Amino acid sequence: IKSLSLLIDSVHCVELTQPGSMVVRPGQSLTIDCKVSYSVTSYWSAWIRQPAGKALEWIGYISSGGGTGYSDKLKSKFSISRDTGTNTITLRGQNLQTEDTAVYYCAGDTQ
Numbered sequence: 001i002k003s004l005s006l007l008i009d010s011v012h013c014v015e016l017t018q019p020g021s022m023v024v025r026p027g028q029s030l031t032i033d034c035k036v037s038y039s040v041t042s043y044w045s046a047w048i049r050q051p052a053g054k055a056l057e058w059i060g061y062i063s064s065g066g067g068t069g070y071s072d073k074l075k076s077k078f079s080i081s082r083d084t085g086t087n088t089i090t091l092r093g094q095n096l097q098t099e100d101t102a103v104y105y106c107a108g109d110t111q
Contacts, residue, residue, distance in 0.1 A: 026097050034089045034106035040064070040082045044109040045089040047080060049102040057102070062089060 024030045036045065046061040060070035062080045070078065077100075079092045089106055 024093075024096050027095055029092065029094045030096060031093075032091045032104060032106075034091070036087050036089060036106070036108055038087065038108055039084075040087050040089060041084055045080075045082070046107045046109070047078070047089075047091045048105045048107060049100075050105070051099075051102040056105075059091065059104075 022030060022032070034045070034047075040062075042064055044061055044063050047059040048056050049059055050056045057074075058071050059074050059078050060068060060080050062068050062082055066082065068080050070080075077093055077095065081090045081092070082088065083090070091104065091106070093100065
């Protein structure tokens, strides 16, 4: 059975906590939560990924007001939401394939 491996990491501008790794079979969905140390209603957050040996690829963002924006290439595959009570940013992916194998990063813009 083929599978795709997702390694999870975070950009340490501020404290962001994610699970260490996940394995998802092709066609399945995934949910990655990123707990942040800042108020999600005050700052923007983003998700980025990096396939092995390739450049970083921007997935999308969620603004302090809750608006979202996505890469044209990935907007039909991923969605980003937030929980203002727990300051958690969530990435949801659907119908993932082996080409989605990557390190997935959450990042916060606290500038």
